[in-house]
Amino acid sequence: MGIVVQKYGGSSLADADAIKRVARRIVDIKKAGHDVVVAVSAMGDTTDDLLDLANGVSPLPPAREMDMLLTAGERISMALVAMAISDLGFTARSFTGSQAGVITDSVHGKAKIIDVTPGRITQAIGEGHIVIVAGFQGVSADTKEITTLGRGGTDTTAVALAAALEADVCEIYTDVDGVFTADPRIVPSARKLDQVSYEEMLELAACGAKILHLRCVEYGRRYGIPIHVRSSFSQLEGTWVVSDPGSRAPEEETMEQPIIAGVAHDRSEAKITVVGVPDKVGEAARIFEALADAQINLDMIVQNISAAATSLTDISFTLPRTDGQNAMTALARIQAEVGYDKLLYDDKIGKVSLIGAGMRSHPGITSKFFGALASAGVNIGMISTSEIRISVIVDENAVDDAVRATHTAFDLDADEVEAVVYGGTGR
Amino acid sequence: MGIVVQKYGGSSLADADAIKRVARRIVDIKKAGHDVVVAVSAMGDTTDDLLDLANGVSPLPPAREMDMLLTAGERISMALVAMAISDLGFTARSFTGSQAGVITDSVHGKAKIIDVTPGRITQAIGEGHIVIVAGFQGVSADTKEITTLGRGGTDTTAVALAAALEADVCEIYTDVDGVFTADPRIVPSARKLDQVSYEEMLELAACGAKILHLRCVEYGRRYGIPIHVRSSFSQLEGTWVVSDPGSRAPEEETMEQPIIAGVAHDRSEAKITVVGVPDKVGEAARIFEALADAQINLDMIVQNISAAATSLTDISFTLPRTDGQNAMTALARIQAEVGYDKLLYDDKIGKVSLIGAGMRSHPGITSKFFGALASAGVNIGMISTSEIRISVIVDENAVDDAVRATHTAFDLDADEVEAVVYGGTGR
Numbered sequence: 001m002g003i004v005v006q007k008y009g010g011s012s013l014a015d016a017d018a019i020k021r022v023a024r025r026i027v028d029i030k031k032a033g034h035d036v037v038v039a040v041s042a043m044g045d046t047t048d049d050l051l052d053l054a055n056g057v058s059p060l061p062p063a064r065e066m067d068m069l070l071t072a073g074e075r076i077s078m079a080l081v082a083m084a085i086s087d088l089g090f091t092a093r094s095f096t097g098s099q100a101g102v103i104t105d106s107v108h109g110k111a112k113i114i115d116v117t118p119g120r121i122t123q124a125i126g127e128g129h130i131v132i133v134a135g136f137q138g139v140s141a142d143t144k145e146i147t148t149l150g151r152g153g154t155d156t157t158a159v160a161l162a163a164a165l166e167a168d169v170c171e172i173y174t175d176v177d178g179v180f181t182a183d184p185r186i187v188p189s190a191r192k193l194d195q196v197s198y199e200e201m202l203e204l205a206a207c208g209a210k211i212l213h214l215r216c217v218e219y220g221r222r223y224g225i226p227i228h229v230r231s232s233f234s235q236l237e238g239t240w241v242v243s244d245p246g247s248r249a250p251e252e253e254t255m256e257q258p259i260i261a262g263v264a265h266d267r268s269e270a271k272i273t274v275v276g277v278p279d280k281v282g283e284a285a286r287i288f289e290a291l292a293d294a295q296i297n298l299d300m301i302v303q304n305i306s307a308a309a310t311s312l313t314d315i316s317f318t319l320p321r322t323d324g325q326n327a328m329t330a331l332a333r334i335q336a337e338v339g340y341d342k343l344l345y346d347d348k349i350g351k352v353s354l355i356g357a358g359m360r361s362h363p364g365i366t367s368k369f370f371g372a373l374a375s376a377g378v379n380i381g382m383i384s385t386s387e388i389r390i391s392v393i394v395d396e397n398a399v400d401d402a403v404r405a406t407h408t409a410f411d412l413d414a415d416e417v418e419a420v421v422y423g424g425t426g427r
Numbered sequence: 428m429g430i431v432v433q434k435y436g437g438s439s440l441a442d443a444d445a446i447k448r449v450a451r452r453i454v455d456i457k458k459a460g461h462d463v464v465v466a467v468s469a470m471g472d473t474t475d476d477l478l479d480l481a482n483g484v485s486p487l488p489p490a491r492e493m494d495m496l497l498t499a500g501e502r503i504s505m506a507l508v509a510m511a512i513s514d515l516g517f518t519a520r521s522f523t524g525s526q527a528g529v530i531t532d533s534v535h536g537k538a539k540i541i542d543v544t545p546g547r548i549t550q551a552i553g554e555g556h557i558v559i560v561a562g563f564q565g566v567s568a569d570t571k572e573i574t575t576l577g578r579g580g581t582d583t584t585a586v587a588l589a590a591a592l593e594a595d596v597c598e599i600y601t602d603v604d605g606v607f608t609a610d611p612r613i614v615p616s617a618r619k620l621d622q623v624s625y626e627e628m629l630e631l632a633a634c635g636a637k638i639l640h641l642r643c644v645e646y647g648r649r650y651g652i653p654i655h656v657r658s659s660f661s662q663l664e665g666t667w668v669v670s671d672p673g674s675r676a677p678e679e680e681t682m683e684q685p686i687i688a689g690v691a692h693d694r695s696e697a698k699i700t701v702v703g704v705p706d707k708v709g710e711a712a713r714i715f716e717a718l719a720d721a722q723i724n725l726d727m728i729v730q731n732i733s734a735a736a737t738s739l740t741d742i743s744f745t746l747p748r749t750d751g752q753n754a755m756t757a758l759a760r761i762q763a764e765v766g767y768d769k770l771l772y773d774d775k776i777g778k779v780s781l782i783g784a785g786m787r788s789h790p791g792i793t794s795k796f797f798g799a800l801a802s803a804g805v806n807i808g809m810i811s812t813s814e815i816r817i818s819v820i821v822d823e824n825a826v827d828d829a830v831r832a833t834h835t836a837f838d839l840d841a842d843e844v845e846a847v848v849y850g851g852t853g854r
Contacts, residue, residue, distance in 0.1 A: 016483030050503065056443030057507050058514040068521050069506035072499040079496035080484050087485035094495050
């Protein structure tokens, strides 16, 4: 029997009873003959409580000390999970990110894992212990400082451990039953996906499905770690994120890989339009240089074809709403230099994305998608595509209709509505 | 200007305002040209809250995981203090016990410091930073496990750092103005001591004065670190714990070292009497062997002279009340073997101790002490002495009278009553 890596998030560790339930799940896997390594997040609202404390003493706390503070959260939860396991008659050893050998770069608050050296973990496994690791944290390679991976980073910790330990599977426990064809709060007939490819999951995560941390999926793909997303509140099979979905289907089904994995939506973006940019070489570059200097991540970019009569063009792009103010300031600063006419800001938009690896070989997906939107009376503002994704920007109020119409048009609706909670807290 | 080491306890770090006030004190020292290294305890009730969490998941949590859990408390407070300092325009670096090089043995829950390797601290000082260190914790030399030093251990962390860094002084900030000649809650006329010797402070701490951790004083004595016990709520000079009290007196006073440092009391002990022990070689040894096997620390021991007629003797000893049940069980188990008659248990006792280095050269202290107790109508149950201490066990209800009578008899009363709070929380 090989190594099973599990991840439990804060909502699965909300209180003593929740921790005891998690401990029983962990022990069950150990009893089944597996070695178990568990990455845990901070309990329930601990991280928010710590942020409140920080804001109480300083409006702008240094990032190094913020990481030192926040990492206390996982330290508490991992020790409690280890205690609960011990209370069930098994032995557990908890390790901080640093002790577990999670080596990162030195960017406080959003460090990237660059290596995992799990010597202490493998030793503890060899001694028969269940291993609990603090998620979300590591230690920088050069300065030996404590770092954090950013919100949701415990998913990444788990997959990185699974890769380093050559685990059979990385189980991500959450408060929903798996990955769905759409958000069931919007589409009650959404179906749980039994399997989804890394590529599709990456697009889903990037397009607003909050179920898995983007870097976690990237890590899983790079090292070929099967990720099993499932609920900590039931024993149901969840969704397997794998490289080749068809290969894991139950034999009797011999199912083909479906064309469409799902419909994702995102209400966290805003749109900025730079109106009347002189249609000369270098002008667009100057605009995006200014935005890059302001550390702003852009999503979709559209440049309208220049009207020959005016030799002026409009450039639109989307970005996280939280970066909106910074972007507007950065652009206003270069108005004279670039010579554009004005800036338009719109945060009443939503993005709807259709994602499926089958798009590659099935023409006609785009026209079917746009036809469904038209029938639902949804106006398309911007369009962007990748090999396995089509995204459109629509009015914020049209998002639900757009998702539902698309879901139905691609025959994704389940025959029966499953009782699911998607993105909620607890069940 | 040299290095100043400071220690702030939980009551000095109770909330955001308290942390900001501590940060201002620290920055003041830095502004005065000193390098500052600060050991901090967990905020206010954090440790109790963490203990409650542990008890919620397991009635008997493993000591290793308990240490992992509790050390989160100082991690939180040190990061917050560093943030508050940063908010005042100075830079601070916080370090865990492990990062600070606090090397201990591997006894979880009550580890002893065996070395301090403060490489990262001296580097941070060299870079101009104020250094904040998590008190109460370290890392074991052999197993690299996180350990804690036991309650009050942050005092010891501070003095150990002061020794390793060859600091000029170790300032222990607390919620009282210093060390007093007696507990001012019992003796309102008690005086603050300007200075006290390590030996006297050790006896005071061992005899119930809770103001300094015993191991902290031992450490200070061994390395000759002057310890300044003072209030974090005022700018008053506190009490200096030094090797040669006279030498630090203001020059104009040229005071002689006082004969008596103070009167301490302790209501945490119980007395057990083993009645009718056969007066043979080896019987007493068997009794104390059984108690040692049960990990019980004894304080005073008295063996009554055997009455020749019966050749039986009574053995009495005192011990922490919390060990009472264990001790009675251990002794009951050897009754047949030893052949004693019965056990008596009394936890309605108190210990009153008179402490002063001057006792060595001043005969008559004992008779004066006992005379004062007799005049106050206090009956003496047991007596024990060291070179600089006389302790008596009295009835629990007689402790206050005994302390007051002794304090007056040795002319320790102040002319005026100072407004002090002793052992309270906050002021």
